[in-house]
Amino acid sequence: MKKSVLGIIAGAAMMFSLASCGEKLLTDEQVQAEITTGFEAGKAAVEQEMASKCDDNFEDRVTATVDQAKADYEAEKAAAMPASKK
Numbered sequence: 001m002k003k004s005v006l007g008i009i010a011g012a013a014m015m016f017s018l019a020s021c022g023e024k025l026l027t028d029e030q031v032q033a034e035i036t037t038g039f040e041a042g043k044a045a046v047e048q049e050m051a052s053k054c055d056d057n058f059e060d061r062v063t064a065t066v067d068q069a070k071a072d073y074e075a076e077k078a079a080a081m082p083a084s085k086k
Contacts, residue, residue, distance in 0.1 A: 026034070
């Protein structure tokens with residue numbers, strides 16, 4: 001008798017657990033919310049990565065730009081100088 005009662009209880013528990021594992025479909029609003037959440041998370045990660053890359057080499061880029069501007073100035077200054085002063 002105990003075995004049959006335990007069997008019935010185990011069967012009922014198994015049926016209940018299988019019934020709750022059914023396919024769950026999302027509504028259109030839920031799908032859009034999931035897409036928006038994923039997009040915002042990805043966007044934040046990309047923005048953070050690009051900002052860190054920019055910060056990492058900012059000094060080098062500024063120095064290179066200043067050095068190039070100095071070289072351009074010196075080249076223009078030398079080209080504008082009369083031939084007699086060269």
